[in-house]
Amino acid sequence: MKNCIRIESQQLPKSVPSLRKLDDQTWKNCIFSYLLTYYRDTDSQTIQDIIAIERQRPIAEIEKAIKKHIRRWFDNNEKFQYEGFILNNESSSEGVKEGYYDLKFEHSYWNNPKTYFAFECKNLGASRLIDEYVYAESTKKIDGGMYRFFIGKYGITQHFGGMIGFIIEKTNEPIIEKLIEKIISVYVPNSDGELVGGKIARQSIFDNTNTFDSIHARKNISSNINEEFRLHHLIMDFTL
Template sequence: MKPYIKLPKIESLPDSSILKRKLNSEIWKNYIFSVLLEYYKFVDNKEIISIIENESQKQRSEIEKIIKEHISKWLKYRCRKFDNAGLIINLEPSTECKVSGFYDLKFEHSDWRNQYFSFEVKNLGKAKSITLSKSINEYVYVKEKDREDGGMYRYLNGKYACNMNFGGMIGFVIGRTENSIIEKLINKIYTVYDNNTIGMLTNDKIIKNSIYRNPNTFDSIHIRQNNKTKENEEFRLHHIIMDFVNSEN
C-alpha cells in the first residue's frame, strides 16, 4: 500500500437512475479518479514489476496492453467502489470522431448519457530498445518522417474525445529514472504546446497536484478546435502517473 496517496471521501452514487442522470460530469469524473487512485494505492509494486518483467522477456512484448488489462480486471473484480457504481470499462473504436482510433480505457455508465471519460495509457521509462526520452515523446508528441502522433496529440488534434471537453492520460513508469519523470513530462509539454497551433496551452497552462493534491497528478489545459463548429474551445487533460518501479510500496 502507498500511504502517501490521498483518497477522497466519495459518497456512493444514488440508486435511482433519475437522480444519477442529474449528476454533472465533475461528480462522475471525481468518482472515476477515486477508483483509479485506489488502484494505484493498493496494488502491490512487486506484482506489477513481475508482470512487466515477464512480458518484457517475450520477443514481441505488449506491456501497455497487459497493464491496461490489469487495471481493467482489478477494478472489475477487486474494487467494490467500482462494482457498486455500475461503471463499465470499454475498449472500442472512437467512431464519433472524424478519425477512427481506439481508447485504452473508456469509462461509461448508462445514466451518464452521451458522456464518457477516456484514458490513454502510455509506458514511461527505459525498456528494451525504448529510451526514456522516446517514451516521453510517445506520451506527449512525436513527429517522424511518416508519422505524427503521441498520446496527448490524439486528444488535441480531435482524434479522441472530440465531443468532450476533457480526457485523461495514465503514465505507467516501467523503468528506473534518476530524476522526477513528472518534471520531464511537464517540460516536454511546455516545449511542444506552449505556442502550438494544435493544442496550445491556455494562460492557466499546467496545474500540479491537481487531483486531490496528489503529487503524481497534474492537469494540462489546452485550446482545441471543435470538429463541428470549428471554434476554439478549452480542453483539459488530466494526468495520473503510476510509478511502481521507483516509488515505495
C-alpha cells in the same frame, strides 16, 4: 510513497433523478477515486513481474499487459459494478481519424449516454517514452498520446480526457517535471492543442503529487471554434 495517496471516496445517490443531476466533476471524481485506489493497492512487485514476463517475449507489450491488469481489477471490483459504471474494453473513438481508447469509463445516468471519460495510457521512463506520451515526430508520422486528443482522433464530443503514465524504469530526473517541460515546449501558441495561458495545474486530483492537469485550446470540428479542453494526468510509479 504509494501509501500516502489521498483518495476522496464518493458516495453516489440512490435515485435515478439524483444521479442524472450530478455534474461532470462528481462523476470524474468517482473514477479518479477508483483509479487511485487501484494504484495505491497494487503491489509494484506484481507489475514488475508482469513487465519481466513481457520482456521475455519476442515482442514485449508492457503497456498492454498493465492495462489488462487494470481491467481485471475493475472487473473484480464489486462496488464499481454495483454503482453501475462501465469500463468499455472495445471502444472505437468517434473522431475523424480511426482510433481505440485504452480505457473508456461510462455510466448510464451520466448526463446522457454520450458522456464518457476516455484515457490514453503510456509507459514512462526514458526520453523516448516521454515523447510518445506528449508528442513524437518522425519522418513517417506525427503521433503522441496527448496529441491524439487534439487532432480529431479521441474524445471529440467531450471537453475533458485523461492520460495515465506507467513509470516502468527508474530515471535520474523527476518524470513529472520532464513531462511538464515537454508539454510546455510542444503546445505553444497557434499549435494543435496549445496550452491556454501556459496553464499546468499541479496536484490537481485530490492534491496528490502524482497528478496534474493541462488546459488546452482545441478546435471544435463542427463549429471550427477553439474551445477549452482539459487533460487530467495520473502517473503510476511502479518502480517504488
